[in-house]
Amino acid sequence: MTQEDSRHTVQVRDYFDGRVADYDAFYDPPSPFWRAFNRVFRKAVYLRRDQALKVTLDAGCQTMLDVGCGSGQNTVYFVRHGVAHVLGIDIAPEMIRLAEQLAERAGVRQQCDFVHADFLRMSAEQKSDSVVACGVFDYVERPDEFLAHMARFANRVIYGSFPGWTLIRSPLRKIRYALRGCPTHFYRRREIIALFAKAGFGRTEILPVPSGHLAWAIREV
Numbered sequence: 001m002t003q004e005d006s007r008h009t010v011q012v013r014d015y016f017d018g019r020v021a022d023y024d025a026f027y028d029p030p031s032p033f034w035r036a037f038n039r040v041f042r043k044a045v046y047l048r049r050d051q052a053l054k055v056t057l058d059a060g061c062q063t064m065l066d067v068g069c070g071s072g073q074n075t076v077y078f079v080r081h082g083v084a085h086v087l088g089i090d091i092a093p094e095m096i097r098l099a100e101q102l103a104e105r106a107g108v109r110q111q112c113d114f115v116h117a118d119f120l121r122m123s124a125e126q127k128s129d130s131v132v133a134c135g136v137f138d139y140v141e142r143p144d145e146f147l148a149h150m151a152r153f154a155n156r157v158i159y160g161s162f163p164g165w166t167l168i169r170s171p172l173r174k175i176r177y178a179l180r181g182c183p184t185h186f187y188r189r190r191e192i193i194a195l196f197a198k199a200g201f202g203r204t205e206i207l208p209v210p211s212g213h214l215a216w217a218i219r220e221v
């Protein structure tokens, strides 16, 4: 932790760093029962990933930046399904270690690079066609800054998943995570519209899903 790391940043990093195995098991469950369970009850994770891939490929993107890539499950999926190169960034060092191993095992190491960093501190020296953040805005303190920063790295597409407010599930989730020391955030549709309007990147679309919204903007070329 450096002096400038906010308490929020440290909480999110430590939360995910300590739960790498649990998180990875969402995607790679130990038994067929849990695989089927996840497909039904955690389908938001697959929906947000599949839509990110669709938007990216439909826009003709070749390269992608996977912000908050976690254990690299999506990163590997993206290159296996048609993206030429993906750079994964995550603030949790253990997540990056696992992501590198996964890409190696999957035989796609040449098409993936991984960086351990707080995305907000990276400078946009190299751009990608598509910049996606799946399951990340849940843990972002300043979503407007975060989306604007994504736009700096993107040639063509910015994309994010945004958990929605629900009367019972959201407060319960907030409490559950808070008890483990991790802040969480939820978004109303009008807030997402305002975020993308402020980013001013391009034509914006918002897709309601059971867990909230998926939203993206495409810059016309």
Ligand SMILES: C[S@@+](CC[C@H](N)C(=O)[O-])C[C@H]1O[C@@H](n2cnc3c(N)ncnc32)[C@H](O)[C@@H]1O
Binding pocket: 012, 013, 016, 017, 067, 068, 069, 070, 071, 073, 074, 089, 090, 091, 092, 095, 117, 118, 119, 120, 133, 134, 135, 136, 139, 140
């Ligand atoms: C719920 S996981 C999602 C992982 C993956 N994108 C997926 O959909 O499976 C959220 C990830 O975002 C990362 N993260 C949160 N804030 C970040 C930041 N400022 N910079 C880089 N990574 C961040 C966390 O460490 C965590 O691994």
